[in-house]
Each structure stands twice: as C-alpha cells, then as structure tokens.
Amino acid sequence: MAPVSNEGGGIMKIRNMVVPVLVICVFALVGGCGDDPETPAVPKTQKIGTISVLVIDEGLNQTVEDVPITLTPGNIVLKTNKDGIAEFEVPPGDYFVDAVVCCIGPGGIEYHLPATVRVGETTRVKMLACLICL
Numbered sequence: 001m002a003p004v005s006n007e008g009g010g011i012m013k014i015r016n017m018v019v020p021v022l023v024i025c026v027f028a029l030v031g032g033c034g035d036d037p038e039t040p041a042v043p044k045t046q047k048i049g050t051i052s053v054l055v056i057d058e059g060l061n062q063t064v065e066d067v068p069i070t071l072t073p074g075n076i077v078l079k080t081n082k083d084g085i086a087e088f089e090v091p092p093g094d095y096f097v098d099a100v101v102c103c104i105g106p107g108g109i110e111y112h113l114p115a116t117v118r119v120g121e122t123t124r125v126k127m128l129a130c131l132i133c134l
Contacts, residue, residue, distance in 0.1 A: 049117035
C-alpha cells in the first residue's frame with residue numbers, strides 16, 4: 001500500500017477501505033453467519049409445569065404404550081411412550097386429562113380427571129388399564 005497523502009485521493013482510498021472493514025466487523029460481532037452449534041441455547045423464560053400421565057395394568061405390573069391422552073383446554077393429544085407415560089409441559093392452570101383405556105368387556109374405562117399445574121412442578125395422574133383385552 002502507498003503512503004498516505006492528501007494528494008491523488010489517498011485519504012479517499014483509506015476511507016473506502018475502512019468503511020467495508022468496519023461493516024464486516026460489526027456484522028461479525030452482532031449477527032455472525034448463523035448459530036454456532038457449540039453455543040448453548042438460551043433457556044426459555046416461559047413459566048411452565050408438567051402433567052405426567054401413567055397408564056398401567058397393575059394386575060400384570062405392566063405399563064401400556066400408545067394410549068392417546070387428551071389434555072384440555074387446548075386439546076393437546078399425546079400417546080403414552082414405551083414406559084406408559086405421556087408428559088405435557090404447559091402453563092400453570094387447571095386442566096382435564098381424558099382417555100379411554102382398555103379393560104375387560106366391550107368398550108373401556110373412560111377417564112376425565114382434573115389436574116392442576118403449578119410452575120416448576122410435576123402433577124402425576126395414574127390411569128389403570130387391563131391388558132387382558134388386547
């Protein structure tokens with residue numbers, strides 16, 4: 001690079017170089033080119049609690065998988081996992097947990113159970129089933 005002088009536009013050349021460099025530096029500091037996978041996610045500040053529903057056949061001491069559980073209000077539907085559990089993370093408030101669980105005979109047991117959620121707490125709901133009819 002030539003020495004800086006006021007003649008021949010030397011100052012203008014430096015300005016033309018400095019502005020793009022500053023823009024690139026600011027962009028790198030503020031936004032970058034995407035999320036760094038090594039940077040941990042910012043925790044959510046939303047206040048929630050959990051409703052944990054367990055569906056079990058106590059006679060056989062076996063949990064029941066794939067039972068649709070509906071949480072209202074909101075009509076959120078989850079199926080129980082291999083451990084017989086469905087977990088809903090929701091804002092605090094009053095809910096109903098609904099399901100039809102298999103039992104001996106036609107139809108099944110219809111559950112409509114109240115559940116209250118408090119921030120940071122887990123409300124546990126247990127539903128009994130009979131695997132003999134499956």
